[in-house]
Amino acid sequence: MSDLGNKELHSSNKSLEETTVSTEQIFEGKIISLQVDTVTLPDGNQATREVVRHPGAVAVLALHGDKMLVVDQYRQPLGRCEVEIPAGKLERGEDPLEAAKRELQEETGYTCGKIRKLHSFYTSPGFADEIIHLYLAEDLELGEMNPDEDEFLEMSEITLEEAYQLIKEERISDAKTIMAVYAWNMYKLTGVI
Known part of the structure; x- marks a missing residue:
């Protein structure tokens, strides 16, 4: 398993790197921030890059017998409900494993x-x-739900076949849940993820 946070791992092609000349902070919100960077390109020209900063998140492929746990939740950017695996953002300094359990x-x-x-x-x-x-x-093991005060969702358990049907119907359309469904399918077929 690779460590995507390791910058050395991702600096292998120096000829493509851009150098940040300046950064202008545009917005600082509760979850994200937006900045505009001026960069020098590999050919010496300058360009701007709009960058959204996010604290990171966790997602959980939770298997209960032969079913996967999902939540149905309204997503404002999409203007509709979306069926997804349980997920949420990392708190500052939070260990991802502990965040996944939470x-x-x-x-x-x-x-x-x-x-x-x-x-x-x-x-x-x-x-x-x-x-x-x-x-x-x-x-x-079932306990009690404890969603955030501004989080309204319904939890259910679905089979792999139901998951594929929800993908087909575009009720599941986010990358993390689709990736989890494909990983679950591989797990069922091979016993390995």
Whole structure:
């Protein structure tokens, strides 16, 4: 498993690197910030880059028997509800593993006996630094949901076939959940993720 946070790992092609000349902070919000960077390109010309800064997030592929836990939640940017795996942003300095356990419990009420990291991935590296750490949670035990005060969602359990149907219907259309469904399918076929 690669460590996407390791900058040395990603600095292999020096001929393509851009050098930041200046940064202008445009917006500082509760979750994200926006900055405009002026950069020098490899050919010596300058360009601007709009960059969204995000604290990172976790997502959990939670398997309960032969079903996956999902939440149905309204997503303002899409203007509709979306079926997704449990997920949430990292708090400042929070360990992603602990955040994954927290989000699973808050959004579904379940705790897990086993949890392990599957992958980390950037959501939109062309303009954002958001990284999501995807975990697999098993040996689930039901407790009480504890969503954030501004979070309204419904939890359910779906089969792999139902997940593919929801993808087809575009009720599941976010990258983290689609990735989790494909990982779950591979797990069912091979026993390995």
